[in-house]
Amino acid sequence: MSISHQQLGKLADKFGTPLYLYDQNAMESKIKAYLDNFKSDLFQTGVLYASKAFSCKGMIQLVKDMGMCLDVVSGGELYVAQQVGFDMNKVYFHGNNKSKSELEFALSLDIGTVVVDNYQELVLLDKIAKDLGKKVKVLFRLNIGVDAHTHKYISTALFESKFGMMPDSQEFADCMSYFSGDANVVFDGIHCHIGSQVFEINAYKLAVDKMVAILKQWNTPLTLNIGGGFGVRYTNEDKPIDTAELCKMLIDYVHKALDEQKVSINKLLIEPGRSIVGEAGSTIYTIGFTKQIPTKSFYFVDGGMTDNIRPALYQAKYDCDVVGKQNEPKTNKVTIAGKCCESGDLIIEDVMLPPAKSGDRIVVYTTGAYGYSMSSNYNKATTPAVVFVKDGNAKLVVKRQTYQDLVANDVNDDWSQL
Ligand SMILES: Cc1ncc(COP(=O)(O)O)c(C=O)c1O
The missing domain is CATH 3.20.20.10 (Alanine racemase)
Known part of the structure; x- marks a missing residue:
């Protein structure tokens, strides 16, 4: 991916997270x-x-x-x-x-x-x-x-x-x-x-x-x-x-x-x-809470299986970095977990990363295929925005869903006899 970590930070600031990015x-x-x-x-x-x-x-x-x-x-x-x-x-x-x-x-x-x-x-x-x-x-x-x-x-x-x-x-x-x-x-x-x-x-x-x-x-x-x-x-x-x-x-x-x-x-x-879109795409998340138990450390991110079902569906594996800390020593073994009410909602298990804290961003690579297209509104999650980046410029191609979008098709029609 040719988008720099500095640009990733700027994109996250501008468009919010989670965010689908395409190079x-x-x-x-x-x-x-x-x-x-x-x-x-x-x-x-x-x-x-x-x-x-x-x-x-x-x-x-x-x-x-x-x-x-x-x-x-x-x-x-x-x-x-x-x-x-x-x-x-x-x-x-x-x-x-x-x-x-x-x-x-x-x-x-x-x-x-x-x-x-x-x-x-x-x-x-x-x-x-x-x-x-x-x-x-x-x-x-x-x-x-x-x-x-x-x-x-x-x-x-x-x-x-x-x-x-x-x-x-x-x-x-x-x-x-x-x-x-x-x-x-x-x-x-x-x-x-x-x-x-x-x-x-x-x-x-x-x-x-x-x-x-x-x-x-x-x-x-x-x-x-x-x-x-x-x-x-x-x-x-x-x-x-x-x-x-x-x-x-x-x-x-x-x-x-x-x-x-x-x-x-x-x-x-x-x-x-x-192969056209996979490696060109990545997803940026923000870490919310973190959790340490004797056997595992978690970074909880603001998305999950609703924007990337592949780990839960196919045990798909991904690589990631902490945005801006890509060159720091990867000393901590952590699991990147989503925010859905499913214990299988784990984006990457046991990945080595530098120490990170709440508010830091995680970029998960190669999410361009079957991420956005398989996304869901489970837990009434809103689908992230999609942004294309070219020659240092960014363009919004899909808006982030709003709460209003989530109920746009809900109706309370009058009963009619069958
Ligand atoms: C008939 C057919 N063609 C092409 C594809 C694309 O596969 P891929 O995205 O792995 O290249 C699929 C994927 O399911 C398919 O079913």
């Missing part, structure tokens, strides 16, 4: 590294930003300005894209249980592609497309059984996963026969996503081999989408692959697999989320 320069260089290196002479390529990692108008505007494509998984994420005038041709709609109204919304916007998860969705989508007099491209999400060795909640392509169809299933065969009639859905290719926070390039290679073998059954060049999930550095234990290198390795391997299996494709897609 826009870091996001831009990451996006550029993907766009510059995920290229082939043999087929078109596309990099989709998986907006579930972090979606707000400011972020999707940046993605649009930089020329990326977009992956959305809900009517809400699609709405954000619409709000910033995203080119709908470049939007891919994912999800295992899209509702009729979400599909209608997507088709009414002339969305480019729907990534269909199952046969029922295909039939529903086709009906909606017919009713609206539209054609829509579809990719099929396939479950290819590749174990990406990540936490089981974020590993999505094991055979028991709720996502996608098995390539040799009757259900997928039924989907393929669907196109022989007068369908308004247009078959464009296949998709897989093997998991998140993946470091093993071999897992992607295995996925590519399997997907290319599946593509062999069709004679026309189609689209191959090999998903996202590229790992980022949360702590020193994580060793992410450099983005440019990763892109080149993926492209080279796809070339090799296509050559070996005598298959050609029209387009290759990837859909990184976390």
